[in-house]
Amino acid sequence: xxYDVVVIGAGLAGFSAALAASESxxxxxxxxxxxxxxxxxxxxxxxxxxxxxxxSKPVLNPGKALExxxxxxxxxPYARIxxxxxxxxxxAFIKASREMGLPYTGxxxxxxxxxxxxxALVPTTLYPQSAEKDVVFSREIVVVGIKELVDFYPAYxxxxxxRQLGRKIRSVWVDLGLNVGRELNSYDLALTLxxxxxRNRLILKLKEADVQNKLVLIPAVLGVNRWQxxxxxxxxxxxxxxxxxxxxPPSVMGYxxxxxxxxxLKKKGVEFIIGFPVSYVKCTDRRCEEVGIIANERVKKIKxxxxxxxxxxxxxxxxxxxxxxxxxQVFNLPIKxxxxxxxxxxxxxxxxxxSHAGVMVNDNLQPVNPQTQAVILTNVFVAGATLASYDPFxxxxxxxxxxxxxYKAGVLAAKGGFSDE
Amino acid sequence: xxxKVQVVVIGGGxxxxxxxxxxxxxxxxxxxxxxxxxxxxxxxxxxxxxxSGARYVVKDLHSAEECIQENIIxxxxxxxxxxxxxxxxxxxxxxxxxxxxxxxxxxEKAGINTGEVSAQELLKEEPALxxxxxxxxxxxDAAVDGxxxxxxxxxSANKAGAQVKTYTKVVGFxxxxxxxxxxxxxxKRTGKEELVGCDYVINAGGAWAGQIAALAGQNxxxxxxxxxxxxxxxxxxxxxxxxxxxxxxxxIFVPHxxxxxxxxxxxxxxxxxxxxxxxxxxxxxxxxxxxxxxxLKEMRLIRAFAGVRPIYQxxxxxxxREATRDFTLIDxxxxxxxxxxxxxxxxxxxxxRLMAKVAxxxxxGRLGIDKPCITHLEKIYAPVxxxxxxxxxxxxxxxxxxxxxxxxxxxxxxxxxxxxxxxxTRLGMGPCQGTFCTFRAAGYYHESRGLKVKAANxxxxxxxxxxxxxxxxxxxxxxxxxxxxxRGIYLGLLNLxxxxxxxxxx
Ligand SMILES: Cc1cc2nc3c(=O)[nH]c(=O)nc-3n(C[C@H](O)[C@H](O)[C@H](O)COP(=O)(O)OP(=O)(O)OC[C@H]3O[C@@H](n4cnc5c(N)ncnc54)[C@H](O)[C@@H]3O)c2cc1C
Ligand SMILES: Cc1cc2nc3c(=O)[nH]c(=O)nc-3n(C[C@H](O)[C@H](O)[C@H](O)COP(=O)(O)OP(=O)(O)OC[C@H]3O[C@@H](n4cnc5c(N)ncnc54)[C@H](O)[C@@H]3O)c2cc1C
Numbered sequence: 001x002x003y004d005v006v007v008i009g010a011g012l013a014g015f016s017a018a019l020a021a022s023e024s025x026x027x028x029x030x031x032x033x034x035x036x037x038x039x040x041x042x043x044x045x046x047x048x049x050x051x052x053x054x055x056s057k058p059v060l061n062p063g064k065a066l067e068x069x070x071x072x073x074x075x076x077p078y079a080r081i082x083x084x085x086x087x088x089x090x091x092a093f094i095k096a097s098r099e100m101g102l103p104y105t106g107x108x109x110x111x112x113x114x115x116x117x118x119x120a121l122v123p124t125t126l127y128p129q130s131a132e133k134d135v136v137f138s139r140e141i142v143v144v145g146i147k148e149l150v151d152f153y154p155a156y157x158x159x160x161x162x163r164q165l166g167r168k169i170r171s172v173w174v175d176l177g178l179n180v181g182r183e184l185n186s187y188d189l190a191l192t193l194x195x196x197x198x199r200n201r202l203i204l205k206l207k208e209a210d211v212q213n214k215l216v217l218i219p220a221v222l223g224v225n226r227w228q229x230x231x232x233x234x235x236x237x238x239x240x241x242x243x244x245x246x247x248x249p250p251s252v253m254g255y256x257x258x259x260x261x262x263x264x265l266k267k268k269g270v271e272f273i274i275g276f277p278v279s280y281v282k283c284t285d286r287r288c289e290e291v292g293i294i295a296n297e298r299v300k301k302i303k304x305x306x307x308x309x310x311x312x313x314x315x316x317x318x319x320x321x322x323x324x325x326x327x328x329q330v331f332n333l334p335i336k337x338x339x340x341x342x343x344x345x346x347x348x349x350x351x352x353x354x355s356h357a358g359v360m361v362n363d364n365l366q367p368v369n370p371q372t373q374a375v376i377l378t379n380v381f382v383a384g385a386t387l388a389s390y391d392p393f394x395x396x397x398x399x400x401x402x403x404x405x406x407y408k409a410g411v412l413a414a415k416g417g418f419s420d421e
Numbered sequence: 422x423x424x425k426v427q428v429v430v431i432g433g434g435x436x437x438x439x440x441x442x443x444x445x446x447x448x449x450x451x452x453x454x455x456x457x458x459x460x461x462x463x464x465x466x467x468x469x470x471x472x473s474g475a476r477y478v479v480k481d482l483h484s485a486e487e488c489i490q491e492n493i494i495x496x497x498x499x500x501x502x503x504x505x506x507x508x509x510x511x512x513x514x515x516x517x518x519x520x521x522x523x524x525x526x527x528x529e530k531a532g533i534n535t536g537e538v539s540a541q542e543l544l545k546e547e548p549a550l551x552x553x554x555x556x557x558x559x560x561x562d563a564a565v566d567g568x569x570x571x572x573x574x575x576x577s578a579n580k581a582g583a584q585v586k587t588y589t590k591v592v593g594f595x596x597x598x599x600x601x602x603x604x605x606x607x608x609k610r611t612g613k614e615e616l617v618g619c620d621y622v623i624n625a626g627g628a629w630a631g632q633i634a635a636l637a638g639q640n641x642x643x644x645x646x647x648x649x650x651x652x653x654x655x656x657x658x659x660x661x662x663x664x665x666x667x668x669x670x671x672x673i674f675v676p677h678x679x680x681x682x683x684x685x686x687x688x689x690x691x692x693x694x695x696x697x698x699x700x701x702x703x704x705x706x707x708x709x710x711x712x713x714x715x716x717l718k719e720m721r722l723i724r725a726f727a728g729v730r731p732i733y734q735x736x737x738x739x740x741x742r743e744a745t746r747d748f749t750l751i752d753x754x755x756x757x758x759x760x761x762x763x764x765x766x767x768x769x770x771x772x773x774r775l776m777a778k779v780a781x782x783x784x785x786g787r788l789g790i791d792k793p794c795i796t797h798l799e800k801i802y803a804p805v806x807x808x809x810x811x812x813x814x815x816x817x818x819x820x821x822x823x824x825x826x827x828x829x830x831x832x833x834x835x836x837x838x839x840x841x842x843x844x845x846t847r848l849g850m851g852p853c854q855g856t857f858c859t860f861r862a863a864g865y866y867h868e869s870r871g872l873k874v875k876a877a878n879x880x881x882x883x884x885x886x887x888x889x890x891x892x893x894x895x896x897x898x899x900x901x902x903x904x905x906x907x908r909g910i911y912l913g914l915l916n917l918x919x920x921x922x923x924x925x926x927x
Contacts, residue, residue, distance in 0.1 A: 040906065042914055056919065120916040150816060153864025159874035160920055182812045248857060248910055314905050321901035323704055342896060346889035347882060347918040352908070354901065393912035
């Protein structure tokens with residue numbers, strides 16, 4: 001069996017590549033060691049939140065800031081992707097999200113400020129429609145914590161929000177009386193809240209907290225699969241608006257996106273093999289011929305015309321950090337990294353050199369030698385956190401880069417027929 | 422608060438807190454001052470081994486004898502501070518076997534029980550060990566928690582009426598007619614200075630003892646000697662593991678809670694404050710340790726740090742030295758005629774109680790008090806006990822820290838950092854190194870202590886910074902991944918860096 005496109009990695013970058021390739025009617029397979037980072041991340045797709053990263057003011061128009069970045073930071077993945085492709089990926093994702101039943105919304109011309117679990121405001125570009133609520137302009141806000149959840153402290157979040165918004169914000173605890181005898185994480189609690197009786201208990205408690213006509217900020221635990229139903233039931237019964245706040249991992253909002261996206265791709269005919277790292281590759285004449293995984297003690301080979309490498313960088317295990325070098329795990333591609341290792345200050349807004357390390361690519365997202373710029377593999381297209389020269393965490397660009405680079409990699413891999421250009 | 426006491430003890434490590442307790446139990450009115458929190462000097466930056474003495478039997482039998490005596494006493498009086506893991510010594514096929522016989526003889530002389538165990542049997546219980554074991558013996562080593570120990574000493578001393586000032590630095594002495602009359606103290610948080618009068622000062626400043634003595638014009642010739650230690654994210658062995666060879670670098674593994682502390686090295690350094698471990702030092706250690714634990718380089722490191730030993734070189738021969746071979750009690754009156762001050766240097770954490778006894782025997786004698794030492798007779802207790810909590814109450818699942826423990830840890834504190842809390846509870850010391858529990862603790866204290874939000878933000882940021890600094894020298898493999906996860910959470914997800922917080926301490 002010969003695939004048109006083999007995608008390595010099942011994070012947002014890999015999914016986005018698979019989406020683009022399958023849109024052009026190609027035969028696509030996704031091979032991945034594990035589930036991507038969406039299960040930890042917020043589920044919001046941030047494109048560019050701060051530029052320059054040392055600026056204290058959030059980017060309000062990401063499209064404009066991206067244009068500036070593309071001119072000024074020529075090594076940045078966004079410069080390799082280009083504004084037009086960023087817009088294309090944005091539109092394609094919104095369309096796909098509607099079809100997958102998890103409609104996202106947003107505009108490349110505006111960042112929305114979303115409250116985080118500490119009560120900071122973070123600029124984000126693409127978010128579920130159910131989260132399209134404006135904290136800055138809404139009249140009255142109530143922050144709700146759930147006693148059973150150890151990962152959210154409503155008074156703490158409320159007081160930080162208060163300082164930023166310059167007005168009083170109320171906070172309450174609700175106790176669901178679950179008595180489960182262990183700490184619940186967000187995912188556990190979200191599963192529990194799908195049960196009608198527990199959900200009713202929450203609604204009752206919220207009612208006591210007097211939330212009518214208010215914007216309720218609550219940790220994102222309102223259901224794993226049936227959250228839309230849960231949210232609209234609360235909103236209708238209590239005549240309020242509900243905005244979920246992403247929690248510390250495991251992230252229910254990220255889980256929803258990952259699950260829906262994967263199911264959608266399956267329906268489009270994309271195949272999946274998840275659970276094994278690609279541990280074998282065969283390359284000749286600067287082309288990848290086949291890759292392989294070891295399953296049940298046997299090598300299973302997967303052959304394709306073109307490949308997308310979307311292995312998630314250090315966090316996704318696509319890059320392995322050793323005491324004196326960094327290794328790309330699938331093709332052993334050379335790594336671009338700076339001499340200095342780490343900055344002293346964890347919160348340094350210039351970003352960490354460790355994050356900037358990665359695979360350097362040309363405008364076709366083909367991997368190149370960082371010294372000579374020569375293309376190393378002509379039918380491999382690199383996307384997501386394995387790319388060099390950006391720090392998603394200070395820029396707030398992680399999922400944005402993953403989505404846009406994945407999409408472009410998928411488009412190029414579907415087109416094929418590349419040499420060095 | 423009175424501003425006159427009989428004795429001022431300088432230094433809140435094992436030695437100083439042990440001295441304070443001994444003084445208090447003899448009814449002597451005393452005050453301890455410590456420039457930071459308790460056990461933030463070498464007593465918080467050490468290996469955590471309650472020596473059986475077996476390590477020293479060949480080179481220094483006397484010191485080995487002191488260790489085993491104290492080992493037995495401390496297991497009895499300080500069970501909250503000790504995990505009685507037991508220990509083992511192993512020699513591999515690359516080691517000199519003639520040393521084994523010398524070692525066995527020494528253990529016999531010192532009165533340290535050893536039990537031989539076959540390689541085969543030991544490997545069943547400790548599968549991480551090298552299969553190249555030729556000889557292996559059990560010894561009564563144990564793990565000791567220096568933070569809890571210092572705090573438990575203080576709790577016992579407090580009950581007997583002694584006082585303690587932390588975050589208070591000795592900045593000078595009041596001297597009259599070549600006699601110490603008092604100490605000048607500076608509160609590190611407010612900058613305020615005060616004078617506390619006293620009849621005697623006991624300098625238990627460890628590696629800083631020379632600097633302290635210099636404030637009274639005294640010269641103690643101390644060279645700081647740095648030892649590097651690393652922490653792995655799991656218990657590699659269940660017992661303390663020692664390399665059966667002449668003591669050298671990288672031959673001890675000590676299991677603590679959910680982690681393992683491995684080290685150490687010995688290098689002269691320029692300052693007692695040099696407590697950073699470098700990547701190079703860590704790699705050298707790992708190379709050594711791989712002889713005992715072959716997979717060591719694959720295991721996840723979560724932290725590296727260093728502690729500083731004071732190497733004391735007496736000047737002018739043995740004058741003024743009331744000493745065992747392991748530690749030294751310096752009576753300054755015998756050097757320079759300065760009355761009212763003694764300094765205690767050297768020793769091990771294991772022998773802190775004995776050192777305290779020797780020092781207090783002398784000082785009590787000078788003060789005309791003839792009460793005997795009773796510190797070996799009464800138990801000491803952790804101020805924050807780890808009583809089995811009900812499920813559902815843990816804020817830190819790695820080290821099983823409950824909300825109640827967080828309350829107890831700050832009960833009598835007006836101001837605190839999460840590092841202060843960590844030392845009393847082990848919050849953030851486990852495999853996740855505070856990635857999850859730091860956020861929870863900040864949120865919890867914000868509400869329970871009614872903190873202003875900028876103060877809560879500072880608690881959170883400072884602790885994340887502190888954990889980050891400790892992991893910098895070992896950021897590879899899974900720990901590099903963990904670092905990115907932590908950045909993902911605090912920068913990517915929470916956007917914490919953009920929030921205002923109280924100013925960082927200088
Ligand atoms: C806690 C946290 C919160 C975040 N919050 C946000 C946020 O709010 N907004 C935002 O925009 N970004 C956020 N990010 C950043 C964002 O999640 C990442 O930048 C982005 O998800 C990276 O996507 P990716 O597809 O490149 O990698 P990943 O999602 O990590 O996927 C990598 C995939 O490759 C697979 N893989 C790796 N090696 C191999 C191999 N050898 N063989 C086969 N498969 C392999 C992995 O198993 C995985 O499936 C956050 C990150 C973290 C950690
Ligand atoms: C790497 C290493 C590993 C070790 N491992 C072990 C082991 O496994 N087992 C064992 O038994 N022993 C071990 N030791 C030895 C043991 O740690 C020390 O002997 C012991 O901790 C010393 O305690 P101390 O109270 O004398 O000194 P410290 O704990 O250093 O206390 C001195 C205190 O004085 C304070 N101070 C300094 N200046 C001032 C001032 N001007 N005003 C107020 N306060 C001041 C400091 O802040 C400090 O807290 C190890 C030592 C090192 C370096």
